[in-house]
Amino acid sequence: SQQGEEDPQALSIQEGENATMNCSYKTSINNLQWYRQNSGRGLVHLILIRSNEREKHSGRLRVTLDTSKKSSSLLITASRAADTASYFCAMGDRDDKIIFGKGTRLHILP
Amino acid sequence: AAGVIQSPRHLIKEKRETATLKCYPIPRHDTVYWYQQGPGQDPQFLISFYEKMQSDKGSIPDRFSAQQFSDYHSELNMSSLELGDSALYFCASSRKLRYEQYFGPGTRLTVT
Numbered sequence: 595s596q597q598g599e600e601d602p603q604a605l606s607i608q609e610g611e612n613a614t615m616n617c618s619y620k621t622s623i624n625n626l627q628w629y630r631q632n633s634g635r636g637l638v639h640l641i642l643i644r645s646n647e648r649e650k651h652s653g654r655l656r657v658t659l660d661t662s663k664k665s666s667s668l669l670i671t672a673s674r675a676a677d678t679a680s681y682f683c684a685m686g687d688r689d690d691k692i693i694f695g696k697g698t699r700l701h702i703l704p
Numbered sequence: 705a706a707g708v709i710q711s712p713r714h715l716i717k718e719k720r721e722t723a724t725l726k727c728y729p730i731p732r733h734d735t736v737y738w739y740q741q742g743p744g745q746d747p748q749f750l751i752s753f754y755e756k757m758q759s760d761k762g763s764i765p766d767r768f769s770a771q772q773f774s775d776y777h778s779e780l781n782m783s784s785l786e787l788g789d790s791a792l793y794f795c796a797s798s799r800k801l802r803y804e805q806y807f808g809p810g811t812r813l814t815v816t
Contacts, residue, residue: 635809636807636809637796692749692805694739
């Protein structure tokens with residue numbers, strides 16, 4: 595199946611440090627998206643990177659995509675307490691269905 | 705800016721009852737997606753609609769059905785509810801296929 599695997603499953607870092615989360619997938623994708631979810635809340639779209647793009651920035655977020663390795667990474671720089679959440683990668687296939695990965699639980703320590 | 709609206713936000717039903725969840729997409733969005741997220745689980749795609757036609761189907765049980773109406777809102781109908789149907793149900797909308805999805809706040813369904 596296309597379901598992504600995220601690594602690590604949980605991550606705790608000190609406020610101000612950078613957080614890196616990785617996502618790997620199995621088959622061809624049209625795009626890959628990253629979402630944030632605060633506990634029990636809706637998913638917030640962070641960034642979309644298309645299969646022909648290698649890197650994308652949005653504020654403190656940097657996303658890379660390596661289609662040869664079928665992997666993506668999300669870097670959050672200068673983390674803040676408000677960044678504490680679960681982060682999901684979601685693979686968009688050629689039929690435009692998106693499949694979510696398992697998610698990384700990020701905890702920013704004060 | 706207007707967001708995706710879901711109603712109700714919370715719903716408690718008993719086993720074997722039926723439930724209807726509603727989703728109102730962002731204005732001018734023509735595609736609606738439904739997801740189910742169990743406790744501690746990742747969201748699972750159920751079904752999607754584009755221009756009022758079913759565009760894709762995921763792990764939606766046969767007991768569930770959905771449709772998109774002329775005003776683009778969508779309803780997810782769930783019958784013969786089971787305890788395992790307790791979950792957060794998210795609706796997302798996008799403008800045409802191949803665009804990022806914007807999620808609603810979800811409906812928390814509890815089946816007792």
